Amino acid sequence: MAIIHATNPATGEKIKCYDLFSHDAVEAVLDNSARSRSEWASLSLDGRTVLLRSLANVLRTQKKNLAELITSEMGKLIGEAQSEIDKCAWVCDYYADKGQQFLADTPIESDASYSYIAYQPLGTILAIMPWNFPFWQVFRCAVPALMAGNNILLKHASNVPGCALALEQLFQTAGFPSHIFSSLLISSNQVEAIIADKRIHAVSLTGSEKAGRSVAATAGQYLKKTVLELGGSDAFVALEDADMDETVMAAIQSRFLNSGQSCIAAKRFIVLNSVADEFIERLHMAIEKRQVGDPLNPETTLAPMAREDLRDILHQQVSGSIDQGAVKVTGGKIPCRPGWFYAATLLDHVKPGMPAYDEEVFGPVAVVIRATDEQAALRIANDTRFGLGGSVWTKDAQKGENFARAMDCGCVYVNGMVKSDPRLPFGGIKHSGYGRELSLLGIREFMNAKTIWIK
């Protein structure tokens, strides 16, 4: 039987082996999910609301253990893992508070005596999720979908199998009926057959462009709805009148959170020439304060990366950019210690054609692109195949808003760090994917907006 390992990124040591599900085991999960579907879809909204509140309580009660599990499998700082669990509880509370309002029928005037939209669940959603926020990414997708009356089958990333099983257990502990949320321990080459299966009605994927293309192609072949949340190369634009203290503080937080492994991290710092030297000097000072170390130690400020292959790709991107003329201000090397650490890195004078300009840089590497003026800054911000998020920093709120409206991406924050928030729609355009998670739009993605017309 095929197995997968969980490996501790801070040490490189294997933690535990897990058997992948056999064909028969996958069949049983699909059958059970299909059988439990109609009962779940017909449960009252009050009933689902109570379960979401219970889930939030279970998360808060188990926060310590869950955070340690996250850190042991994918390496993030323990404080960040605890915040991730808090955020999962928040999204449960949010849809417990708002779900009934979002799912209410919408009356529409027409030639009928009464016409309206009724929102009904699609069925069983296959959620293919990544390791970088192994609980939050799952909750962001699953909680609105479950509130809407769908079931979830989770195919989690292969490096976080313990998290995958703990997630299923959480729903059980919170009192959800069996088979409403199930984890499948399978490899990605088992996914195609599952998407094709009649017992699956739609697919949500968060991950790489490559996985997105493959999953969307299969789902397209079987005419199943998809939501794709793929990579990003978010611009962080510092204009001449930006408040430098605030801007640099946000820059460091946004780039180095989760060891830089976030789809909405600031990946390209586009800075006007007139303030570039000051920005870089201050950012450099802040970067030098980052301390690599054991992510379970609350004093550590730079965690390892999640996998060795991801660190190798990052190092190639950095080295390739330096070879092509980028200036290394600091970092650019693999520290001499066990685990998948990468030195906090700052690259200046990054230009088109360099990997650090053209590709998503998924790790603790700050990339500065200098711009001659605001128009050039906007052109550079939009000069990417990605379109997830972005931010602009200026004391002139109107200028910031105009800039935000001109950026080609799913969200722009003016004088704020890009973040996901249950109250606001989240998702991208271009190669960052399509569809929206969270907020009103997120709960409607996996629903049939059914028109009812009565004479």
Ligand code: NDP
């Ligand atoms: P992947 O896209 O390979 O993995 C994400 C999820 O998709 C995992 O569950 C994975 O399963 C699954 N998957 C991968 N390929 C397929 C496929 N062909 N069919 C079905 N499922 C598939 O990302 P990586 O972990 O390899 O990371 C690579 C890069 O992707 C990162 O460097 C980053 O650029 C981007 N990324 C973006 C994320 C985001 O938040 N948007 C999150 C993670 C990565 P399995 O693990 O079993 O392969």
